[in-house]
Amino acid sequence: MARLLKPFEYFEPRTVEEAVQLLSKYGHQAKVLAGGTDLLISMKKRKITPQYVVYIKSIPELDYIHYSQQAGLKIGALATHTAIADSAIIKDKFELLASACGKVGTPQVRNMGTIGGNICEGGPSQDSVPSLLVLEAKLKLISLHGERIVPIDEFFIAPFKTALQEAELLTEIQIPTPPPRSAGCYKWFTKITTVDESLAGVAVLMLLDSTDGICRDLKIGLCSVAPTPIRARRAEQVLRDKKIDNSLIERAARVAVEETSPRSRADYRKRMTGVLVREAISETWQKIRQLHLRERA
Amino acid sequence: MSQKLSVVGKRIIQPDAAAKATGAAMYASDLKMPGMLIGKVLRSPYPHAKIKRIGKSKAEKLPGVEAVITPEDVTQWKPFDRGLKDLPMIAGGYLVPPDEHILNERARHFGDAIAAVAAINEHIAEEALELIEVEYEELPFVIDPEEAMKPGAPQVSDVAEGNIGKHLSYPFPEGDVEKGFKEADCIVEGTFSTTKQEHCTAETAAAVAHLDVNGRINIWSQCQVAHMARREIAHIFNMPVSKVKLMTPLVGGGFGQRGSVCAEPICIALALKTGKPVKLEYTREENFTALESRTGFKYNLKIGFKQDGTLTAMQVYMLGRLGGYMGCGPMASVIGMVFGLGHYRCPNRAGEADMVMTNTPVSGAFRGFGNPAMMWGIEQLVDEAAEKLGMNPLKIRLKNIKKAGEIANMGLRLESTYLDECIKRGAEAIGWKEKWGKKKEGKMRRGVGIATMTHCSGAAPLYLDHSNAFIKLNEDGSADLTVHPAPLGQHIWGALSQIAAEELGILAEDIHIVTGDTDITLFEYGSDASRSTYAIGSATLIAAHQAKEQILERAAKMLGVSPDELEIKERQVYVKANPKKSIPVADVCYDAIYNFKGECLNISGKCSWEGRWNSSPTGAFFAEVEINTETGRVKVIKFVTAIDCGKAINPMTVEGQLEGGMQQGIGYGLTEDYIINKDTGVVESDNYDTYKMPGILDMPETEVVIIDKPDPKGPFGAKGVGEPGMVGVAPAIANAIYDAIGVRIKDLPITPEKVLKALGEKSQ
Numbered sequence A: 001m002a003r004l005l006k007p008f009e010y011f012e013p014r015t016v017e018e019a020v021q022l023l024s025k026y027g028h029q030a031k032v033l034a035g036g037t038d039l040l041i042s043m044k045k046r047k048i049t050p051q052y053v054v055y056i057k058s059i060p061e062l063d064y065i066h067y068s069q070q071a072g073l074k075i076g077a078l079a080t081h082t083a084i085a086d087s088a089i090i091k092d093k094f095e096l097l098a099s100a101c102g103k104v105g106t107p108q109v110r111n112m113g114t115i116g117g118n119i120c121e122g123g124p125s126q127d128s129v130p131s132l133l134v135l136e137a138k139l140k141l142i143s144l145h146g147e148r149i150v151p152i153d154e155f156f157i158a159p160f161k162t163a164l165q166e167a168e169l170l171t172e173i174q175i176p177t178p179p180p181r182s183a184g185c186y187k188w189f190t191k192i193t194t195v196d197e198s199l200a201g202v203a204v205l206m207l208l209d210s211t212d213g214i215c216r217d218l219k220i221g222l223c224s225v226a227p228t229p230i231r232a233r234r235a236e237q238v239l240r241d242k243k244i245d246n247s248l249i250e251r252a253a254r255v256a257v258e259e260t261s262p263r264s265r266a267d268y269r270k271r272m273t274g275v276l277v278r279e280a281i282s283e284t285w286q287k288i289r290q291l292h293l294r295e296r297a
Numbered sequence B: 001m002s003q004k005l006s007v008v009g010k011r012i013i014q015p016d017a018a019a020k021a022t023g024a025a026m027y028a029s030d031l032k033m034p035g036m037l038i039g040k041v042l043r044s045p046y047p048h049a050k051i052k053r054i055g056k057s058k059a060e061k062l063p064g065v066e067a068v069i070t071p072e073d074v075t076q077w078k079p080f081d082r083g084l085k086d087l088p089m090i091a092g093g094y095l096v097p098p099d100e101h102i103l104n105e106r107a108r109h110f111g112d113a114i115a116a117v118a119a120i121n122e123h124i125a126e127e128a129l130e131l132i133e134v135e136y137e138e139l140p141f142v143i144d145p146e147e148a149m150k151p152g153a154p155q156v157s158d159v160a161e162g163n164i165g166k167h168l169s170y171p172f173p174e175g176d177v178e179k180g181f182k183e184a185d186c187i188v189e190g191t192f193s194t195t196k197q198e199h200c201t202a203e204t205a206a207a208v209a210h211l212d213v214n215g216r217i218n219i220w221s222q223c224q225v226a227h228m229a230r231r232e233i234a235h236i237f238n239m240p241v242s243k244v245k246l247m248t249p250l251v252g253g254g255f256g257q258r259g260s261v262c263a264e265p266i267c268i269a270l271a272l273k274t275g276k277p278v279k280l281e282y283t284r285e286e287n288f289t290a291l292e293s294r295t296g297f298k299y300n301l302k303i304g305f306k307q308d309g310t311l312t313a314m315q316v317y318m319l320g321r322l323g324g325y326m327g328c329g330p331m332a333s334v335i336g337m338v339f340g341l342g343h344y345r346c347p348n349r350a351g352e353a354d355m356v357m358t359n360t361p362v363s364g365a366f367r368g369f370g371n372p373a374m375m376w377g378i379e380q381l382v383d384e385a386a387e388k389l390g391m392n393p394l395k396i397r398l399k400n401i402k403k404a405g406e407i408a409n410m411g412l413r414l415e416s417t418y419l420d421e422c423i424k425r426g427a428e429a430i431g432w433k434e435k436w437g438k439k440k441e442g443k444m445r446r447g448v449g450i451a452t453m454t455h456c457s458g459a460a461p462l463y464l465d466h467s468n469a470f471i472k473l474n475e476d477g478s479a480d481l482t483v484h485p486a487p488l489g490q491h492i493w494g495a496l497s498q499i500a501a502e503e504l505g506i507l508a509e510d511i512h513i514v515t516g517d518t519d520i521t522l523f524e525y526g527s528d529a530s531r532s533t534y535a536i537g538s539a540t541l542i543a544a545h546q547a548k549e550q551i552l553e554r555a556a557k558m559l560g561v562s563p564d565e566l567e568i569k570e571r572q573v574y575v576k577a578n579p580k581k582s583i584p585v586a587d588v589c590y591d592a593i594y595n596f597k598g599e600c601l602n603i604s605g606k607c608s609w610e611g612r613w614n615s616s617p618t619g620a621f622f623a624e625v626e627i628n629t630e631t632g633r634v635k636v637i638k639f640v641t642a643i644d645c646g647k648a649i650n651p652m653t654v655e656g657q658l659e660g661g662m663q664q665g666i667g668y669g670l671t672e673d674y675i676i677n678k679d680t681g682v683v684e685s686d687n688y689d690t691y692k693m694p695g696i697l698d699m700p701e702t703e704v705v706i707i708d709k710p711d712p713k714g715p716f717g718a719k720g721v722g723e724p725g726m727v728g729v730a731p732a733i734a735n736a737i738y739d740a741i742g743v744r745i746k747d748l749p750i751t752p753e754k755v756l757k758a759l760g761e762k763s764q
């Protein structure tokens, strides 16, 4: 890895408009720079050598976390992992996202790295994505031609390839409020050491009927076990509209394993997906039951 | 030695601590000189390739580039040996003529140096590298030593026929192993393998070189063996030793990797070509691929025991992977056999090794040398035998460990050993009685394990164990101590100051260390083989003693008594019988220097010390682990190292060494794996994103137990403690895993996959 970056022209736009103008002017030769925790490494490794770098942390309007019951959660693309992990509202209502962002790297990386960068990097092992998948997040993308909203499960195409078009900027992540009496969690194993890339990550969001104990809805999101982050939709079906018990959870975990296609350490990743899916569903189930108990009390 | 000590044994703050804590400390990578150029090296992307053509004109034309050198530009200089060039001869002569050039026209491993540039800044130097056009002819390559030994395998070196770098034998064989195994009631054996661990020094290799106005090479070098590096550099560049001035700045970690010349040859070549100062600082990837790292072994080990646990025979055959050049790698097998087969009392011992050349980065010295590799197997087999014989792992070890006065691992007298106490006190600290051998159930299972070791304090009698110290007293009663250890972060300056101050009766802060310049320092073998405190400390002690006698003699005259009536305490010379009668050391020194009565003397002492004995440090390692039987993940919960390093000159630095050793040992045991792609020969784990050292969050609760009993030979009873800390860590973990889940992992590192596989096989 080289120690220095190749020379490039550098911009610090103040508004989204200015940014997208620069991006469309320079097309594929331009690259967006947010926290730089992914981009600068790729540039040092010479995987990418942009001629123009458009720094977006200079745009104050992109760094926010807003919530209202009706509009749901809106996160600006520049919100850092630290901001999300520490946000009271996210910890309370979207805990699976807070724990995913709290898992990323080290404090330094979380202070610099943004959720927008995590999504747009588009790799298989982006930790925030499984939670966003099960929360059915939508992405607001802006270009000179206007704005479009893309559901996150349509965003990932292939490893490091996303639906983001040239000269398009991700500005906001929109997350609907999960229904009451739902709960979720994010579980992961790292590759080797405690602070490390995820070997496998699993997010689960579950809606349980408190009267009959039937699982009304279940969503499972996975990262690091397929070319892109995925939903394990067949596994979700195993539990949906069923009364949950341990053997069903085991079955869902087995089905989820079949839905994976890891590129390396395949056997181990598959096996660990099974362990994580089982643990994540069990933990979520516990959480909901406690929630119900608390509601009744 | 029931001497009352006032400086030795104290937790003093190190002389360089403030500079390091504030960032003011100067390392090679911090050095700047007027007009200094920056060097960069072009390295082979192939494991084995002939350079058919190098086009350098584009790079040369880049403004700011001052030199582009290729293999044909360095032919006037000699090929070299990375290691200590006399070492092989003493250990039975594996000397193959050195055949590594400063730049090589046939790349023998991924990362081999092909060309180099010097430019006015780093940016231009990096750009220039990309402009050098190389036409490679890829050659068949071989990665695996077993493959390399087969007939028809690609030849790595022209001088190592059949790729056998050297066949080596255990230098201290004893008895008749066949007879020993016949006498045994229980024989355990197994095949073990170990990895090419990388040193992961905090600072990468770096050097600054320039040719001064007198035509002398000035080189700032991190080398752990400064004076021998000077000799090697003079040899390579066809100069007399007097034409090389080697300076040692603070070094950001060595662990044996800086036991060889690293960035120096290319850096000097660039300085000679340009006539300007050049700095060459390796990237992390170069540190991984261009330098030596630990020798990986595969070995068959067999041990015999009597019914009562007494050892009858030990035998090993080792196969080691050397890499593209010889380096220090072959010695790792010899040292491994010396420490491993010589650890316990055993009447019949034999060992052989084949060290094989492969198209992989070079193998060399790394903390503990071959000791961690050999104890990885020995300590697991001892546990296996204990189980077969129905003995407790502690008991079987206590039965076989040597006692003071027996022949030690290096063939010399075992001066002192308190390994029995290490075993007992370490076992207490880990809670052995309550935890070991208990029935385990459930998903998460815990276990405890032990391993022991013996190491060395210096290289005697295998290598020239030659150290020097010179000390002079200033007119204010302070002392300048001239020595040349490598300041690698082990705080050797502090330890030597304590030894000198203790002997002189002054304070550690009164000692000023003069060091790091071969023009000034006397010959010093250097800082490896856990020898600095022991060997340089011995020289320091004797030099200080000489100076002390001069102080006493002059003070005696001044006080009107005889020298043996005096003692020195806290900078003051006292009459023992009448402490009211005294004179400050400073007054004695002042009077000696500014003596207008015709009796001038700069009080001083000098010692050339050569190790004729070697006090072995011993230690016991205890791990408590927790295994998740669903994921195969191993977590070290607690680690205890109980060490007999003689008298701890500074307990704080002993703890530092041992805690650091735990971290390296846990990495060796669980996380670190040097991955070379079998199909391409490319090193895939060449930075910390792919090569995983344990981080602070992976560290267990740690405890260091220092026995702290003086050795009869070491300075103030000290023994070596630099390397021991990592030797027994991995086998203690492996034994703890066995205690927890009943499976044995014999190839490093212990990955979750291996644990799950072993658990699967066991349940079948």
Ligand SMILES: Cc1cc2nc3c(=O)[nH]c(=O)nc-3n(C[C@H](O)[C@H](O)[C@H](O)COP(=O)(O)OP(=O)(O)OC[C@H]3O[C@@H](n4cnc5c(N)ncnc54)[C@H](O)[C@@H]3O)c2cc1C
Pocket (backbone or CB within 6 Å): A031, A032, A033, A034, A035, A036, A037, A038, A039, A040, A056, A077, A078, A103, A104, A105, A106, A109, A112, A113, A114, A115, A116, A117, A118, A119, A120, A121, A125, A126, A127, A128, A164, A168, A169, A170, A171, A196, A197, A198
């Ligand atoms: C030591 C270390 C540890 C790490 N650990 C983890 C981990 O545990 N889990 C994990 O998921 N990641 C990890 N990462 C990766 C990285 O930190 C995260 O992916 C981070 O969220 C990236 O955000 P950033 O703001 O730094 O992105 P940048 O590096 O600035 O950008 C990343 C990519 O996204 C594009 N981009 C960024 N923002 C936008 C936008 N608004 N619109 C369009 N394109 C955009 C950039 O052009 C670039 O291609 C780690 C990185 C390091 C260095």
